[in-house]
Amino acid sequence: MEFKFKKIARFSVPLFVATILFACDTSELKTTSDSDEVLEPSPIESNPEVSNIATLNYLRKDANYDGWGLHIWNDDPNCDGATDSAVTDWDNPLLAISEGENGGVYDIPLKPGATCVTYIMHKGGEKEPGGDRQWDMQSLGKNVYLVQGKADLSMTPSALSVYEGTKGVLIDATSIAWQVGSADSYEMHYLENGGFEINDNTGVITSETIAIPLIEDALTDVAKRYSDYAGFTFSLPEGISIDTLVNGQLVLVAKNAQGQVFDATGVQLAPGLDAVYAISEGAQNEALGAIVSGNGASFKLWAPTAKNVSLYLYDDNLNMIPGAVLPMRRKANGTWETEQMVADALGKYYRYEVTVYHSALDSVETLQVTDPYSLSLSSNSLYSQVVDLSIEAKPVDWDTHIIPTVNNPEAQVIYETHLRDLSSAPGDGGTDELDGKYMAITETERESVKQLTSLVANGLNVIHLMNVFDIATVNEDPALRVELNDTVAKLCKLNASANICDTGVGQSTIREVLEGYGPQSADAQALMNDLRMLDSFNWGYDPFHYTTPEGSYATNAKGTIRIEEFRTLIMKLHEMGYRVIMDVVYNHTNSAGIDDKSVLDKIVPGYYQRLNASGYIETSTCCSNTATENVMMGKLMTDSLVTWAKDYKVDGFRFDLMGHQPKQLMLDSLVMPLN
Template identity: 25%
Template sequence: MKEREVSTGSPLILGATVHKDGVNFAIYSHHAEAVALAIFAKAQDYEPRERYQLDPTLNRTGDVWHIFVHDLPLGAFYGYYIDGIHQPQLGHRFDSSLLLLDPYARAVTGSFEWDFFTKEKRPKSIVYEDTFDWQGDRPIHYPLQDSVIYEVHLKGLSHTAGKSYAGTYLGVIEMIPYFKELGITSVEFLPLMEFDDMEYAQNGSEEHPLRNYWGYSTMSFFAPKARYAVGSRDGDQVIEFKTMVRELHKAGIEVIMDVVYNHTHEGNEHGPVVSFKGIDNSVYYMLYEDKRYYWNYAGTGNTTHCYAQVMTNLIIDSLRYWVVEMHVDGFRFDLATILSRDSRGYILDNPPLLRSIMEDPVLQKVKMIAEPWDAGGGYQVGHFPGKNFAEWNDRYRDDVRRYWRNDYDMAAAFATRVAGSHDLYGASGKRPYLSINYVTAHDGFTLHDLVSYSHKYNYANGQNNTDGTDNNLSWNSGVEGESSDPNILKFRKQRMKNFLATLFLSQGTPMMLGGDEFGRTQYGNNNTYCQDNELSWFDWQLAKSEESDLMRFTKELIHFRRRHNVFGRKEFFKGYVPAGGTKPDIIWFGCDGHQYKWHKQDNALGVRYSGEREATGLSSESEDVMILFNPTHESKTFYFPLTSDKMRWKLKIDTGLPSPRDILPEGVYEELVDPYSYTLMPHSLAVLICFPQ
């Protein structure tokens, strides 16, 4: 085909920018010696239909190569061939024979299986722009202290739900009634940026195929995952992603994306050349002094050079795009400590990338959640840079697990976590709601498995059970693995309720793992990153069978938290009577009703939250709430702490009681036999609400 008219183009906006008379292409490369833009007729074509060699004297401004192609239609497939020296020992891996993805591509061809180690089956970038009707959609901006986060894999959520669009963006829309009934405010999706789901295919077998299920191996930081779309046309993924967000917003549900900016799909020196390696390897990645090798702070082969200005710009541009164009409400940053590292790998107190995110006028009100550690030993829980960054609190997870396992002398640590982890966040000036509390997450045991397995069983992953953590802090409740013993099943369900109740009754922002509300199991596999099958997908038949018990308990629990002002505090407890108040904002006590003697009593523990406006900082009064915890193997009678006010306590929750008495519906309470004490069964938790006498 005859080539189109071209002109110099502009370096101002990277990527493919659509204009009324054509498309402007711009790409950064400092060390490239030659750049060619290739246009393809079809997604699977090997040879380009058009090829435009960029003249460095005309089509290069600084380190940005650019060209304007006239009359190029939307939906055109394109990529780059970039040439330069190929000297890996100097950090340069140019190969002009390989088609490269545009780092700023808005969509990537996903209609066939790629092969990055050949020249024939490589994905193409897509020239994309749409006129999507957002129907007036605006960001929701729930305060974190009012949020309930539900972490879930988009495909696994609805793949077996029997819905019309199961396992897709549109399939999520079909799950909205379920989300509303459950009571969550925000859905946190595992990675939705484009990745190669066949990445681990060579590690599996015909009987046990392995695929990249989780998606923590980003290929393109602007492109939504194509295979999660129903439509077969390249680019449909963008429209369907936006449709999903719009409909979730209509239902009052936020969208938080798990984003992976710390490494890419290209891996180490043995990995494929997909994009950054072939564009300017030594700029985009952190390399050893022998520049053939990559720093591996992510544990996956490479580490992006987030201290470099070009990478900082790309990440900021990507975040802005997802917020402005895709209406995403927040981000959870995978292995976020890497974003704090400088060019030599040292962790900085005030890294430029994180400072830029916090100061960016577009991003300031967006939820930012850090996984504040990395695979290189970096650990920043409690002091992750950026006062507005929330943090995954793994100390909460571990201490709560140890406490409910009744490990020795855990009451003090447990109480600290339940009260918002002041020891971690107080000194840095962060608020309690910036602690993202969780007991389970995608990485590790499900809640069912936490109470059913004392050891991991990851043999299906093909690594002889060596992958995944061994530090699960789990307890099988007396029998390892699946059981049909009704007593074991009852005990396990009671323990799951303890964990759920602790999570939603703690100060901080709760995040629950999707499926825990009905006891989803992975049969002891705590690392299902490569299991795109029934092991990872939601079993909705199980959910239906549990509807009257664990599901009901979780729904009532979430709604109970959202109705009561004593949870989700903006400030840490003081432990004394606030000005204008009549009682301490919090009281920790033992079974005798007196102040708890830390490190001198067993783990049985009680707490009373004051609902006075002086204590909560809110404009309206709320009921006092008392929570009793008993992780021990024997029943405990708690005597209530005496205060100057005359109050009558009524029972709301007791995980030791059978359903439906385990949690009573809104407005329903149970009178106590003894108004001054309550006996709690072993391994159980109770919540009491106060009423004036």
């Protein structure tokens, strides 16, 4: 779990609106090895076990622990053993108290009876592999060892691994870049299903691989970030194509004169996937997603590293349709498509099943995933839905309503607002059912609607809506969400450990209870903490699907209702005299890897997320950065913007953390909706 707050820009310009760019430290630790010396840990424990302290010993190749620390949190009630004083912010991890023969020594104060701590070892955006980790003290004890490049803790000291990170880069179909020291020879090893293993003591590869010699050759015409890397070329052996190469595990090794491997690392694929598939084979020009023709549809998913992709169709009750598991075929550009038009697909729900090697997990995974090009979704975004935006979900007069114009950018007077906050004030004259909803705009006696009307008369002419695309952290099922007007009993049904549950106020509303507390009291803070993650308060900076309206603002989150109601909001604002700017967040995703709320990283692992030099996902945005410098992520952003502009009549966009997108992509995206 990684989280940090970010500011919201409040200044806009026509069509695309700039955001504040935060400076961050993007320096990355780079290590090379030019020796076959084997580093052995000392068996001596660094700190004796004591009842209220857990000690983690962390060993690095460079023995540099400056800035490396533990991010610790207690969100999981089954793994919340750290004391409150040990819980950290991402920017201020728990640092080593000393250094010993087994590396940096990290002491974690524990609660009485603690058995588990949740942590990430990191330095800024550079992290040890494995994502969120849990230290089970009942199995491992309270004194453990972690070595660079490995995810798992050990009860005894472990040797530093020769194989570490994902520091090599596939540049194109015949070239590799690698920041590596001098060696007697270099090789690339291919494993169809992963599982590379090496004896760290002898430098001998113990897994079965196909070895491909690497020839040193200067790099030309590569991205600036790789300009100081060593360059290599390779020739594919008979029976191995570039398509085969990218759907397995690739490991680069450096050998000494005795043939021992002294350095080994994985390979980042993104530049090569762009060169071979997105550009040369033309995937950047493909129409992707569910492409409707009449009542039928064809389906296309770009997944060049996948071993197999199938389409699953579901009925309106989200039951799988008998016989509706459809094979998809791979095109030369890495796009998988249904072999023929799928009849009667309109309105059906669907998911893809993708079988692909995940380098971060070193395993082949078969996972069902929604469409990154989803235009309509089920409740809680578990299934994509086939929809034709050109003919469906249109409010009356949608096609003919007039959009106001502002001739000069300087004449824009912009009001930034959050839909939920704008329309959920108690006693404002609207119906409770529409509080915080798109359709609140239709209630002309609602005070917020009256206020918007009066502001137009006083010169306001642009509404900037904070995030209304599909987000990941508000439950779209009202029965599983707790609002201020819900009872304490409902809160306790969903969170039985809430402090208020034993106070006998079950029939009071949350709002009534809060009004009885001092705003800065411990009771108020405790209640809000127990409500957190169950209510609908959210600014929306956690994108799930970029091109579908958020379902919690609709009267029914399932299917096309959210589309029609969001269009109604846009149309009513236009009719009042406002142009509409929409906040967009293409710089990160809510999740990555195989997490429940991950989409892109399940389909092409390591491509859509921005990786640092060691191969770990960058998190400078707050969460898992997206790599909009990669062609197909840039295409996804641009295609999404075109949909919002063309099919929803959105007049402009304010980009969250715009500096995380390449300048040229921003300029190109500015033109696309106009075309």
